[in-house]
Amino acid sequence: MVIAETLEKLSNACGVTGREEEVRSLMKKFLKPHVDEVKEDKLGNVIGIKEGKKNTPKVMLAAHMDEIGLLVKTISKEGFLQFTKIGGIDDRILLAQKVIVYTEKGPLHGIIGSKPPHIQKEEERKKVLTYDELFIDVGAENQEQAKRMGAKIGDPVGFDIKFARIGKDIVIGKALDDRVGCAVMIEAMKQLKGKDCTVYAVGTVQEEVGLRGATTAAFGICPDVGIALDVTVAGDVPGVREVEAPIKLKKGPSIEIADAGLITHPKVLRLLVDAAEENKIPYQLETGLPGSTDAARISLTREGVPCGVISVPTRYIHSPISLLSLEDVDNAVKLTVAAIQKIPKYF
């Protein structure tokens, strides 16, 4: 399967934080042919292991399987679902979105509604409606009918967006943060040859609420080196100054130097830059991002783990739909494979 097809299946699957089941089963299926063993740990992380020779370094790759979304909080007498947010969602992007409520009885389609603007007061119209003023309309006549349709408190809700290719190498879709990291990891495991490292390819859970899955997975694996595969903000859109977000689409994956939770270990930084330079893989260097990745937690495991991050430049992260270039994805795979192959020389 080519990487765009893998990404499409992963993007369309539901994986609201804490409810990663659908993505988890895809990850197991896609990793299986390329590793010696696939495990699931107690928290739900998927771990694909490619065994190296005896006493070779242990490398942990991490790509998070979860996505930002909503959870049903209450069902009103009139049959509307009120919700809470999971992960960093901007209230401004919620109104009028098509969503899917994942119930035990199957998916329920709905839209996010609000008090109609026509009857809002002047000052109401000027302010952003917060999530607790919004509701999901699944077309139910009342609370009983909504429940009969399958809705209940705690159901995860995802955005109803289908993956699409909109240009030769540009794709759009839901949850590309971080299904693209998952796709890069699967493809890297497919292409990786040799037994000079033992590689743990980990699809992590609950990244968006505090890097939780990576914390426990890294404790279990106790790696010598960690590399998170994630997305970064592509700032090449109107209204963004270079100094705010210098990373651009189609200029190669970004190698992170520092973010809010990690200062890339100098040896890992050298490894990644050398791997890119020697193999003529385009790359961008990035520093000062306010967020963080699974690498932040992996680096603090036990007595410490040297870590770095390879990110795919992506526009409109943490909105219902984002956009990226498949050329950058291919180069992220090349960089991941090249870096792993060089690890024994550096560690």
Ligand SMILES: [Zn+2]
């Ligand atoms: Zn992410």
